[in-house]
Amino acid sequence: MLYHLKMVESQYDICIIGGGINGAGIARDAAGRGLKVLLVDQGDFAGCTSSASSKMIHGGLRYLEFYDFGLVRKSLAEREVMLKIAPQIVHPMEFCIPHQNAVRPAWMVRIGLFIYDHLWPRKKLPASSMINLKTHKFGKPLGKNIDKGFTYADCWVDDARLVILNLKSAELKGATVKNYTRCTDLTRSGQSWTISLKDMKSGHDDKVSAKVVINATGPYVHEFLKTTNHLMNDTPTLRLVQGSHIVVPKLYDGDHSYLLQLPDKRVIFVFPYGGYTMCGTTETDFSGDPIEASATQSEKSYLCKALNAHFEKQTNPDDIVWSFSGVRPLFEDHETDVRTISRDYRFYQDRRKDGALLLSIFGGKITTYRTLAEEVMEILRNDFPQLRGKWTDQKELPYCPIKLITDSPDEKDIKYFIREEWVREVDDLIWRRTKWGLHLPKDKLEQVKKMTQSLLEKGDRHDAE
Numbered sequence: 001m002l003y004h005l006k007m008v009e010s011q012y013d014i015c016i017i018g019g020g021i022n023g024a025g026i027a028r029d030a031a032g033r034g035l036k037v038l039l040v041d042q043g044d045f046a047g048c049t050s051s052a053s054s055k056m057i058h059g060g061l062r063y064l065e066f067y068d069f070g071l072v073r074k075s076l077a078e079r080e081v082m083l084k085i086a087p088q089i090v091h092p093m094e095f096c097i098p099h100q101n102a103v104r105p106a107w108m109v110r111i112g113l114f115i116y117d118h119l120w121p122r123k124k125l126p127a128s129s130m131i132n133l134k135t136h137k138f139g140k141p142l143g144k145n146i147d148k149g150f151t152y153a154d155c156w157v158d159d160a161r162l163v164i165l166n167l168k169s170a171e172l173k174g175a176t177v178k179n180y181t182r183c184t185d186l187t188r189s190g191q192s193w194t195i196s197l198k199d200m201k202s203g204h205d206d207k208v209s210a211k212v213v214i215n216a217t218g219p220y221v222h223e224f225l226k227t228t229n230h231l232m233n234d235t236p237t238l239r240l241v242q243g244s245h246i247v248v249p250k251l252y253d254g255d256h257s258y259l260l261q262l263p264d265k266r267v268i269f270v271f272p273y274g275g276y277t278m279c280g281t282t283e284t285d286f287s288g289d290p291i292e293a294s295a296t297q298s299e300k301s302y303l304c305k306a307l308n309a310h311f312e313k314q315t316n317p318d319d320i321v322w323s324f325s326g327v328r329p330l331f332e333d334h335e336t337d338v339r340t341i342s343r344d345y346r347f348y349q350d351r352r353k354d355g356a357l358l359l360s361i362f363g364g365k366i367t368t369y370r371t372l373a374e375e376v377m378e379i380l381r382n383d384f385p386q387l388r389g390k391w392t393d394q395k396e397l398p399y400c401p402i403k404l405i406t407d408s409p410d411e412k413d414i415k416y417f418i419r420e421e422w423v424r425e426v427d428d429l430i431w432r433r434t435k436w437g438l439h440l441p442k443d444k445l446e447q448v449k450k451m452t453q454s455l456l457e458k459g460d461r462h463d464a465e
């Protein structure tokens, strides 16, 4: 026991396990309300689900079909907040729905869009409309058999950067955030937790203490409870569902997107993506390690088939230039059809014998991460009565001073991301802090990779002098 205590070097109010969007949002909110916060991630920030989403800040038009009005309303309200607090990375986007009468009758789509327009007041986004695709510019790249359609608006976000900006903001408010640091064990001693951490780069073990632990490990939420011996009989069950996206050579000009209705009643989205076209997503039950999720051949064929049924230009799985997959951690409510499982979030509070709180998060969306964090703060009021009030809906997220869309990043730019945004591996830089992995010409990308590797080997990092 004495040895144990000696190892406890730092004491925090809350320790957040997981640096995806939910962990990052909670860290920001809590630090801004005066709590002493530690956040750790076993890999890179946004390295898991939070960089593999469809990148929409949206109400979720399709959830109306399952009468999930509460979630749609909450998400539409949040869409307005995100436009206000993150104008640098949240952008309005117009969507076209090519009409397929065989999937849903036009009157049904019109009613859905009417409800979507009116569930929450819009300040910037236009209302939906019906369009003639024979004459409207959105019809140009589509098959000649599609003559009618609809438009509506939602928002698009760079999901990985949203995580980083929340972490930057948390750090500016005093939080300590560490990537490549895994939580390996959790021991409750009365009103406090002892948390075992492993530096995944050096192998160094450490221990810290906190009054509250937040399990924001996304698709690992169950696994984490299991490995730390905190899985209980009443812990909610989890359904892991893989979703894949493909990136293919450009199918159309313009910065609008498409929502395609498929014969199996699913919908998929098609977006412009830095000179390419991105399309997703699938929904397939998943087992295994979420970080290893990758698009299967059948998912690639399914998405190409959907594109080919709508666009003139045909796409083969061989044309795919990049694909990525994420695993949705859905709260299991015994639905058999994955389409109909709610995308809302739930909390599971474990305070055994009135001891310290372990709060686990199930589910959620990028769109609602901020309200999720606010609800967590309300729960924490029991533990920290001095907690300050809500603030994150009013204050903008920080700006990045480096140009992200560029053909010629230099050493100064790379150093910025290493020192200010926690880059520890080349992929952190080229796939998450930026999308240079996709956009840069091959020779320039090779140069950037070499330069980054060399800076990292020289010991350049976030906490370097």
Ligand SMILES: Cc1cc2nc3c(=O)[nH]c(=O)nc-3n(C[C@H](O)[C@H](O)[C@H](O)COP(=O)(O)OP(=O)(O)OC[C@H]3O[C@@H](n4cnc5c(N)ncnc54)[C@H](O)[C@@H]3O)c2cc1C
Binding pocket: 017, 018, 019, 020, 021, 022, 023, 040, 041, 042, 043, 044, 045, 046, 047, 048, 049, 050, 051, 052, 053, 054, 055, 056, 057, 058, 181, 182, 183, 184, 216, 217, 218, 219, 220, 224, 241, 242, 243, 244, 281, 325, 326, 327, 328, 363, 364, 365, 366, 367, 368
């Ligand atoms: C295909 C797909 C499309 C989606 N599209 C949208 C969309 O368009 N709009 C939207 O709003 N939402 C969307 N979502 C939902 C959204 O992406 C997720 O709800 C959100 O990213 C989950 O974030 P998270 O922080 O809970 O999990 P994650 O981002 O997975 O973060 C969890 C983190 O915990 C870390 N971790 C795990 N175990 C440990 C440990 N022991 N120690 C330290 N760290 C640990 C992991 O490394 C990981 O980084 C989509 C999801 C998917 C899969």
